[in-house]
Amino acid sequence: MQSLNTKNSLFFLAIVLLYYSCNTYRSIDSALSNPEKVKTLKISHKTIDSLPADIAKLKNLKSLSLFRNKLTYIPPEIGQLQNLESLTISSNRLKELPNEIGELKNLKKLSLKNNELATIPDEICNLENLQLLYLEHNQLIYLPQDIGDLAKLEQLYCNYNDLKYLPVSITSLKNLRFLGLSKNNLIELPKDIG
Secondary structure, rough: HHHHHHHHHHHHHHHHHHHHHHOOOOHHHHOOHHHOOEEEEEEOOOOEEEEOOOHHHHHOOEEEEEEEEOEEEEHHHHOOOOOOOOOOOOOOOOOOOOOOOOOOOOOEEEEEEOOOOOOHHHHHHHHOOOEEEEEOOOOOOOOOOHHHHHHOEEEEEEEOOOOOOOOOOHHHOOOOOOOEEOOOOOOOOOOOOO
């Protein structure tokens, strides 16, 4: 009886893996050729410097990973990816983000580490479901004043930036379990941060 359960479990696992591998795409062109089926798009170690506005056609996209490319531009149309839950744009050359990133209401994870960002748009504070925010290794000089509006935020990584102060609203992050601030130029912390 136990071996039958083990076989059923392995069969179920194989089906799940097959489902996710069939819905994972590794190039923009292949994803755009079949946009309604794309759930995951992973593009890494390429020479692309921007995303096309047509990225908005991937209406069912849940995970977008753009790791170690040469991206300098993200189109405002990214805000139309309303089903997106995970967005990784790490190890690129971004100096700015479109304000429309704040329209990704289902986003739970946002990774922007290892870029050249000096600021992030205030609209990022509209990401009401965000739980993980990675901002390490940028050139951030401040965080948005309303960062405390990210009520579900659990982890915030801001290591290796140029932060001098933190906004007072950071003390409103009641679900925050981890705050990384090493290697900044902090002069003081909000008195209620504890």
